[in-house]
Amino acid sequence: MYVIPGRARAHTHAHLYTRPQVIDVCKSSGSHYDDLVKYLLMVRKKVKEPKVDTELVYAYAKTNALGDLDTFIHGTHQANLQSVGDRLFDEGHYEAARVLFAFIPNWGRLASTLVRLHRFQEAVDAARKANNPKTWKEVCFACVEEGEFKLAQLCGLNIIVNADELDEVSEFYQRRGHFDALMGLMESGLGLERAHMGIFTELGMLYAKFKPEKLMEHLKLFAKRLNIPRLIRVCEEQQHWKELTFLYI
Known part of the structure; x- marks a missing residue:
């Protein structure tokens, strides 16, 4: 039989399933996320609440149970996946955040996450779907820093067509001494329809x-x-x- 962690047990009573303190206590202990998953699965049999589902998604991620996480989010739930994804990203749990942002989908956040994971080709693909200057620049600059100049050029061509963004791109390359790569980017840009x-x-x-x-x-x-x-x-x-x-x- 499953036993709730010691500190959390003190909070259980007739209204156990609606008491958020149990979740908070399990989370505050830091090392009881496996127990929290079991507890939340038990709670879900009694109540359907966004907080429960949201914390279950987070607990799956914290225990690195990415298979269970993927199965859960593809089912029926009320979890706030964006908020969990943001929390995981901020805490450096990029692989779990990637799963969530890809599912939502939030292409801009996915691109940012893939950059952190050094999966640059996938980051470029996500940036293409996001298709906004902020994301293009983030991925472009990350590729430049890693010496991925072909991928950086793919991103850069989508930035320099905006006249207001061109100087920032040029300065970024020049400050790092990548003059040939920058000239290659501009030369490729000459043939663009929006040149x-x-x-x-x-x-x-x-x-x-x-x-x-x-x-x-x-x-x-x-x-x-x-x-x-x-x-x-x-x-x-x-x-x-x-x-x-x-x-x-």
């Missing part, structure tokens, strides 16, 4: 600083799509006189 003046100008500025042999050709090919004053300033700083003359003509 804008900022991308053409940024690439020209990067050529002026890091690959001057490609600067003149770039200026000639895309003269009408460049922010000339910005490029003039950079060419003056880098002393590219021939290119500067071309820009002034």
Whole structure:
């Protein structure tokens, strides 16, 4: 017969099934999550409450019973999966959080979780489904930090089409010395349907600083799509006189 942990037993009485103190005591002990799972399963036979189901999901996660967790969430329940997923994420239980965010689904939080798990290809896939600048940037920057530049470029192309986001991406790469990867990103961005003046100008500025042999050709090919004053300033700083003359003509 199952016995409730010592401290929790003191709380059991005729209204046991509706007393949240039992759950709180089991949780506060820190080491009784296996007991809490058994207790909550017993409670579920008597009452149907969101708190009970929510705490059962959390207890499954804390005991690393991911198979039981997956089975439970695919059944009928009243658990607040988002709140549990957020708690698990904040506590560093990323694998359990991943299960919940994938089921909900919450693609942005799933992408964040997969980044923590270093599952970058899956994080990119989740970011594609979330499709918002915040998530794209988080995954992109994480990939850059890990040297996953091909995946970072997939993310980056979805960011730099927003002119307001371009400078942040460029600065992130440059602060870490990844100039070639950044130029590769911008070069790929030239062919995008939503390519804008900022991308053409940024690439020209990067050529002026890091690959001057490609600067003149770039200026000639895309003269009408460049922010000339910005490029003039950079060419003056880098002393590219021939290119500067071309820009002034």
